[in-house]
Every structure is written in structure tokens, then in C-alpha cells.
Amino acid sequence: MKKKYWTGEEIQFIRENIGVLKVPTIAKKLNRTETAVLLKLKRLGLANTKAYAGNLTMHQLANLLKVDAKTVKLWIENHGLLCKRRVTRSTRKFYFISQEEFWCWASINKEKIDFSKIERQTIVPEPEWVEKARANNKQNKNKYKSWTTNEVKFMLHLLSTGSNFEYIGKQLDRTSTSVARKYDRVKYQ
Incomplete structure (x- = not known):
């Protein structure tokens, strides 16, 4: 069996159609086997066909x-x-x-x-x-972040020292509204 060399036109066809046509379709259009096309893709550095889509x-x-x-x-x-x-x-x-x-x-x-x-x-x-x-x-990163036990303790400590919700919110990287709501929930437990 005589070895069939790749022509420049065939290689150009592969480069233009990789990621656009399936390998079996490329093989059929070039009158080559799928294995031959896959090997050529590997040698050309084009084996990852998804990357060329x-x-x-x-x-x-x-x-x-x-x-x-x-x-x-x-x-x-x-x-x-x-x-x-x-x-x-x-x-x-x-x-x-x-x-x-x-x-x-x-x-x-x-x-x-x-x-x-x-x-x-x-x-x-x-x-x-x-x-x-x-x-x-x-x-808004902490918008729905759960409160930890340590954060609640720290909030209560700061409130006992006379700090306002805005200051506590800045310390805990939360909004003053979030701190006020959490305090209301903790207060009535």
C-alpha cells in the first residue's frame, strides 16, 4: 500500500474546518480515514477540537x-x-x-x-x-451571609458598650439594618 502524503490544501481544509465539522465529515471530504485525520490533528497541535469552535x-x-x-x-x-x-x-x-x-x-x-x-x-x-x-x-457580598455565634456575641458586646448599629455594621462588614434586625431576633429569643 502506497503512503498518501498530506497536501497543503488538505491541511488548510483541516485548519479552516476544525471545530466546525465533525472529524468523520472532514475525513470523508478529504477521502481519508478518521484515524488518519485524528493523527494529523494531533501532529498539528489541533487535537482539542472544542477549542477551535x-x-x-x-x-x-x-x-x-x-x-x-x-x-x-x-x-x-x-x-x-x-x-x-x-x-x-x-x-x-x-x-x-x-x-x-x-x-x-x-x-x-x-x-x-x-x-x-x-x-x-x-x-x-x-x-x-x-x-x-x-x-x-x-x-452586597454579605447580603445573605449567615451570622456566626462569634458575630452575635461581638454585636451584643458592642451594644452593651453603647455602640450604634451603624458602627457595629462597619465592624462586622454588614449593613446597619442587618445588625438591627439580628438584634431584634436575638432580643426576643
Whole structure:
């Protein structure tokens, strides 16, 4: 059997279609075996076919947002986050989300995301409004944080010394309203 060498056109076809077409489709169009195409992808450094789809996978987006992948899947299924489901290698389908579509969706669904967890410019292009949302999330970080026993004891100690709710809130990194409400709940226990 005569060895069939790869032509420049074939290699260019692979580079242009990796992540767009399935490996079996590429093999069929080039009249090659799947194994030959997979080996060539490996030699060209293109073995990770998902990386060449041009979008983020559901799991990549979840990692960047520091949330569970199931959360992103729920956004896709129940909250209108647009995605494309595609096969990039053989048979397994992946959810791909474009960065632009994510930011468009995020601008409408700001309450679902903690922007303070997202490092700057990790999902580019990052819109200008994200910095303000990031700052707001940092301010609200303790919004639903449970009170520890030590925090309650410290609050009661400061109240016994004559401190006001605003001062205590600053000491505990909480709002004065949160301190007042906690005091009311503790007082009537």
C-alpha cells in the first residue's frame, strides 16, 4: 500500500474546518480515514477540537463565572441563554456559548450572576457596565451571609458598650439594618 502524503490544501481544509465539522465529515471530504485525520490533528497541535469552535463551552463558562456547570445549563434551558449544540470530534455534543451572546444575556439577567467573582477581561469583550455590576456585587457580598455565634456575641458586646448599629455594621462588614434586625431576633429569643 502506497503512503498518501498530506497536501497543503488538505491541511488548510483541516485548519479552516476544525471545530466546525465533525472529524468523520472532514475525513470523508478529504477521502481519508478518521484515524488518519485524528493523527494529523494531533501532529498539528489541533487535537482539542472544542477549542477551535470559537466559543466557550458550557463548562468553560461555568469555570470563568465560578458557578456549577448545572447552573449554566439551567440558564440555557430555563432562562434563555443562547447556545449552539454541536459535535466537534465524533459523536459527543457540546454546548457552545458565544461571548457576545453571553454578555447580552447577562445584561438582562444581572441578578443571576455574582460579577465580583469574575476576574476582569476573562470573557472578552467585556462591556463597560460590568465594572459597575462588579462593584455592586462586592458591596452586597454579605447580603445573605449567615451570622456566626462569634458575630452575635461581638454585636451584643458592642451594644452593651453603647455602640450604634451603624458602627457595629462597619465592624462586622454588614449593613446597619442587618445588625438591627439580628438584634431584634436575638432580643426576643
